[in-house]
Amino acid sequence: xxxxCHYRANDGVxxxxxxxxxxxxxxxxxxxxxxxxxxxxxxxxxTEGVVIIxxxxxxxxxxxxxxxxxxxxxxxxxCKQIAMDSFSPDAALLR
Numbered sequence: 681x682x683x684x685c686h687y688r689a690n691d692g693v694x695x696x697x698x699x700x701x702x703x704x705x706x707x708x709x710x711x712x713x714x715x716x717x718x719x720x721x722x723x724x725x726x727t728e729g730v731v732i733i734x735x736x737x738x739x740x741x742x743x744x745x746x747x748x749x750x751x752x753x754x755x756x757x758x759c760k761q762i763a764m765d766s767f768s769p770d771a772a773l774l775r
Contacts, residue, residue, distance in 0.1 A: 682718065683741060685731045686755040693751045695726035701751065716744060732759075 689698055722729040735741050738758075745754050 681734070681736060682759050682761065683733045683735060683738075684757045684759045685733055685741075685745065687729055687731060687748070687752045689727035690751055690753055693727065698727060698751060716740065 689695070716733045716735050717731060718734050719732040720729070721731075731744075733741060733744055735744075741756065745756070748754075
């Protein structure tokens with residue numbers, strides 16, 4: 681299952697602080713908190729964005745989201761990819 685995780689830095693947290701602590705791993709590095717991340721999009725300013733995470737169990741999200749909880753507020757939604765070639769204006773989006 682895919683999870684759409686919108687994040688916003690808490691008041692007083694700079695984009696520099698976020699990138700120093702939670703920026704993508706460098707070459708040869710691996711962080712457990714990045715397990716399952718499919719995509720990471722930062723909005724202009726870098727203190728807000730969206731992370732798409734693949735996890736079968738919602739509890740698996742804890743390892744990714746919890747380490748950031750002191751700096752970031754999360755809004756999380758389960759999401760489903762819809763194949764555009766099967767989409768039609770008359771079709772129901774969720775089946």
